Amino acid sequence: PPSPPPSPPSPPSIPPPPLLPGGYFITGPCSLTDGGSCAASPNYPNSYGINEECTISGVPLVELETVAFDVEQCGSCGCDYLTVNGITYCG
Numbered sequence: 442p443p444s445p446p447p448s449p450p451s452p453p454s455i456p457p458p459p460l461l462p463g464g465y466f467i468t469g470p471c472s473l474t475d476g477g478s479c480a481a482s483p484n485y486p487n488s489y490g491i492n493e494e495c496t497i498s499g500v501p502l503v504e505l506e507t508v509a510f511d512v513e514q515c516g517s518c519g520c521d522y523l524t525v526n527g528i529t530y531c532g
Contacts, residue, residue, distance in 0.1 A: 464499045464501075465477060465497060465498060465499035465500045466497075466498055466499055467495060467496070467497050467498075468495060468496045469493065469494050469495025469496060470482075470483035470489075470493055470495055471483060471495035471497065473497060477500070483495075485509075486509065502526075505525060510523070512531060514531065517531075518531035
């Protein structure tokens, strides 16, 4: 019997986002300002959009000070939340 056709090559893997100064990286529309010491959702201080999600990784372990935190509340953190080092905070 004839041999099967060769498999197409695997697509290249997507590289992780480039590290920003300080060794952290961001996925999504949020931002870090003040030299990486201030995290903000998109459009802050105004409302952010529906279904927006972002992740900031590689931030050094330092004390976290919350200046403003206001998210939509529904159920048990089902709508909007913030997770820091595995602990979830919500409205």
